[in-house]
Amino acid sequence: MATPVVTKTAWKLQEIVAHASNVSSLVLGKASGRLLATGGDDCRVNLWSINKPNCIMSLTGHTSPVESVRLNTPEELIVAGSQSGSIRVWDLEAAKILRTLMGHKANICSLDFHPYGEFVASGSQDTNIKLWDIRRKGCVFRYRGHSQAVRCLRFSPDGKWLASAADDHTVKLWDLTAGKMMSEFPGHTGPVNVVEFHPNEYLLASGSSDRTIRFWDLEKFQVVSCIEGEPGPVRSVLFNPDGCCLYSGCQDSLRVYGWEPERCFDVVLVNWGKVADLAICNDQLIGVAFSQSNVSSYVVDLTRVTRTGTVAQDPVQDSQPLAQQSPHPSVPLRRIYERPSTTCSKPQRVKRNSESERRSPSSEDDRDERESRAEIQNAEDYTEIFQPKNSISRTPPRRSEPFPAPPEDDTTTAKEAVKPSTAMDVQFPAPNPEALPQPLVTTSTPAPKGDPAIIPATRNEPIGLKASDFLPAVKVPQQAELVDEDAMSQIRKGHDTMCVVLTSRHKNLDTVRAVWTTGDVKTSVDSAVAISDLSVVVDLLNILNQKASLWKLDLCTTVLPQIEKLLQSKYESYVQTGCTSLKLILQRFLPLITDILAAPPSVGVDITREERLHKCRLCYKQLKSISGLVKSKSGLSGRHGSAFRELHLLMASLD
Structure with missing residues (x-):
């Protein structure tokens, strides 16, 4: 009789070289869990489809490292903020720059799209929070209150509030319509790195470098509970879509928490290091982490994870008795968000709490937008994910099958799904007079069996320079493709110079x-x-x-x-x-x-x-x-x- 195959609860999916220099930020599309955006010190924003080796699109225009990126809910727009304080918005379906927003005086640390209206919120190291109207290319409000860098911004599910977390150890809640702060939540003893709204109830979670997660009641504006004893600074949290639990991406593990009372349902070991973002699709949790120029993706099978009911034995935190749990866990304990059926109206202007930065488009802005481009690097994957706007429906990979898990006794990981090419790929950073010296990425060869696979950049990826970057701009009716020897010769010239x-x-x-x-x-x-x-x-x-x-x-x-x-x-x-x-x-x-x-x-x-x-x-x-x-x-x-x-x-x- 055949022995049944036992699959893993968590496994590594793949590892890619995402940029020519260090990766500085990344984000997953929350709707599909399959779209990944990365920002790098090479001033580019690159788009990837999870578990595929080739870059879909490369977005250029920023002149300093990209510090923060965010996708909107339908995954049609992306916003990126740079070290210099500039913000750019791209339309992914039309493959073009949409807006350039200038106004912050320091690094952009956090971004978020409004769930319904065409607005973007930005938080900066200059301590300011700004709400931008994408349509009119202007700042609608400026929110002042934090005394240090604003690390995370999140709009509420109904689009009426904005939560902010900052290095000043506080979480603040802002009323968008009134343009003022509703409440401040003190209690953390370290910088607050992340905030997340419960998908249904008036509940907010915040994670801090003090190794705690706090839950806040948004009706009574008070703390509900506090999870202590995290193995490291809390940088990534995510509520389950039905709101039954909260996932915390810890150092090399995923922890599943409840909050009334505070308790740990499960601990799953995942060797992802410092995970940067989480998303859920097809009952699988996708986690992504980055180190230098590499980005790694991991999968946790949530059907094998305890999300409610019995409490997991957590070696770090003593759980509280289950008798304290709500007798009807499916019944919400607090008010539920009322989501609008149409696009929300534009916030009213309040002079004492707002700052108008509206202005007519200047020649400088026009130049920025002309120099900002969206280059499609892989037409096949792009067509699969982004259909033209006049299409009847999009066909993104959000409905695709779950990622298959490798057998428990298989020494190899999911890296075998996409094997690196046996041909030599030479990679090197693009010359940028503003950049600090970066270690050069040398020739990559296929990883030995059993080691994590590094998927090398293929020729249609935006890694480094293309041979055409070194060739004179000659108008030729039909420019023939360079043979491999000529292309390599041109590339080596630029490589030696750099x-x-x-x-x-x-x-x-x-x-x-x-x-x-x-x-x-x-x-x-x-x-x-x-x-x-x-x-x-x-x-x-x-x-x-x-x-x-x-x-x-x-x-x-x-x-x-x-x-x-x-x-x-x-x-x-x-x-x-x-x-x-x-x-x-x-x-x-x-x-x-x-x-x-x-x-x-x-x-x-x-x-x-x-x-x-x-x-x-x-x-x-x-x-x-x-x-x-x-x-x-x-x-x-x-x-x-x-x-x-x-x-x-x-x-x-x-x-």
């Missing part, structure tokens, strides 16, 4: 770092300036800008000429760093400079005062030189125009 650039930059940074370790900041800056590489100067200024106490007057005399170069740069991050440094100098030293220059001459010889007077005169001369540049750029529109106008006001005393 290696030289990165090696040189790494050497320069090592030189500056060696001086920095001696504790002499002035000499470190002098060495960076002497190298004549603005990217090294930018890296050093970004460190100095975070600690104002390191700045001295003699440091300003060295840095101001470099700031003038940065303000004229074509790179967004260079201009941003230059503005930040100049603002710091003006706030800390301009009053001192003007006072010393206006003071009457001293009697006798005072060498220290003479040296200080000489430095002030030199700084004043340099600031006067920069003031003309700042004045000319203060008329620009967008975020940089606002920064230059602020600098122009600060420099008014120079006249």
Whole structure:
């Protein structure tokens, strides 16, 4: 008699090289659980279909690393926020850029789509939360209240509220219609990384770096219960679609919790490390994690997981008696969301709590949108997932069969479903003058049997550069495809050039770092300036800008000429760093400079005062030189125009 095959509860699905440089963010489509979006330090957003090796689409336009990505519920739109504070929205069905939204002054840490209206919420390291109208390309509201970076945003299922979690250890609930905060939930003792609304009831869950999950009643605005003893910081939680339990993606495990009373139903070991996002489809939980340029996906069979009823023996947390459970667990204990049947109306404007940033489209915005593209990399998968808008129905992979589990006694994993090509694939990062040195991805070969499979980038993926990037733009009626030898020859040329650039930059940074370790900041800056590489100067200024106490007057005399170069740069991050440094100098030293220059001459010889007077005169001369540049750029529109106008006001005393 044949022995029945025992399948696993959890298994690794695949591992892919998602970007040419480090992956910085990723998100799963919650409707299908099969669509994955990744953002990288290469400033790209890439779209993938889970368990398929090839990139579907690559979205370009950002000029700094992509810090946050989010798909809307129908998985037709994607929004991505960058390190510089810019936000871009793409239409995936039409394969084009939809909007560029400018207004934040620092990294975009969190994004979310409104469930019904055409709105996007963004949270930033500048502590602000903004609600954007996608149709009119404008900011509808700005919510102020957090004192540190806003790490997670979620709209309520009925679209009336917005929950925010921040590094200031608080969770806040905002009323979208009134444009003000409804309630603040204190209690966490560490940064709050994630919040999730219950799919049906007025209940909110929050996870924190203090290793706790708290549940909040949204009728009484008080804590319901608290799960303690998580094995690490809580970064990813998800309610079951029917609301019976909460899943927590812990370090190398999935935990299933109830909250009235707080208890652990089950613990499933999954070797996913730090899981970044979770989704559920076909009674399977999909988890994704990233490390450097690789992204791994995992599957947990929820039919083999205890989600209610008996309590699992959790070695970390003692469960409470089941007698405390509700006698009718299927009956909601609190109010249920009323979802609108049509698109929600636009929020009313409240002057005291809102900030209008509406403006007519500028030439700068138009340029951003022209330079932002959605490149289809795999037409077959794209057609399967995104049908044209005039189609009767879409055919995304959301209704596909569950992922099959490998047999329990099979030494190989689900990696065998997609075997890497035996041909050599050379991968390398695209040249970006703003990027820091990244380790190069070298030749990849098929993984030995039994090891996790690294699926190499095939030629139609947006990994690295294409041969056409190195060829002159010649209009040919029908351009013939390059043979493999010619393509490899062209690629190697660019690869060698990039290696030289990165090696040189790494050497320069090592030189500056060696001086920095001696504790002499002035000499470190002098060495960076002497190298004549603005990217090294930018890296050093970004460190100095975070600690104002390191700045001295003699440091300003060295840095101001470099700031003038940065303000004229074509790179967004260079201009941003230059503005930040100049603002710091003006706030800390301009009053001192003007006072010393206006003071009457001293009697006798005072060498220290003479040296200080000489430095002030030199700084004043340099600031006067920069003031003309700042004045000319203060008329620009967008975020940089606002920064230059602020600098122009600060420099008014120079006249």
